[in-house]
Amino acid sequence: MLEYKTKAIRAEQAQLKSPARGLLYTLGLLQRIQTGKRAVVTAIVAGPHMETSLHWEGRAFDLRSKHLSDDDKQAFAQIARFVVGIFGGKVLLESAGTPNEHFHIQV
Numbered sequence: 001m002l003e004y005k006t007k008a009i010r011a012e013q014a015q016l017k018s019p020a021r022g023l024l025y026t027l028g029l030l031q032r033i034q035t036g037k038r039a040v041v042t043a044i045v046a047g048p049h050m051e052t053s054l055h056w057e058g059r060a061f062d063l064r065s066k067h068l069s070d071d072d073k074q075a076f077a078q079i080a081r082f083v084v085g086i087f088g089g090k091v092l093l094e095s096a097g098t099p100n101e102h103f104h105i106q107v
């Protein structure tokens with residue numbers, strides 16, 4: 001149910017800690033059910049992240065948003081926030097409206 005922007009990003013999923021890894025698969029499934037589109041993982045560990053980012057610890061991942069309609073983005077953000085919130089994490093739509101827009105999930 002998931003696609004990965006690069007093979008390197010696919011390999012990094014092994015570095016995701018619990019519950020981030022389980023949430024990655026869960027959100028991929030939910031996005032597919034909800035929008036009919038596959039979730040695309042655009043970053044896990046590597047990337048230009050802030051020094052304090054949870055990406056470096058395997059506790060965050062990014063999902064593409066630009067392939068979704070505005071309605072689907074909102075609907076997905078709502079269900080993602082509900083599910084990730086159960087574990088005390090959060091979901092942000094970062095760089096909204098720019099070419100770098102993406103969902104950032106951390107937990």
Ligand SMILES: [Zn+2]
Pocket residue numbers: 043055060061062103104105
């Ligand atoms: Zn991120």
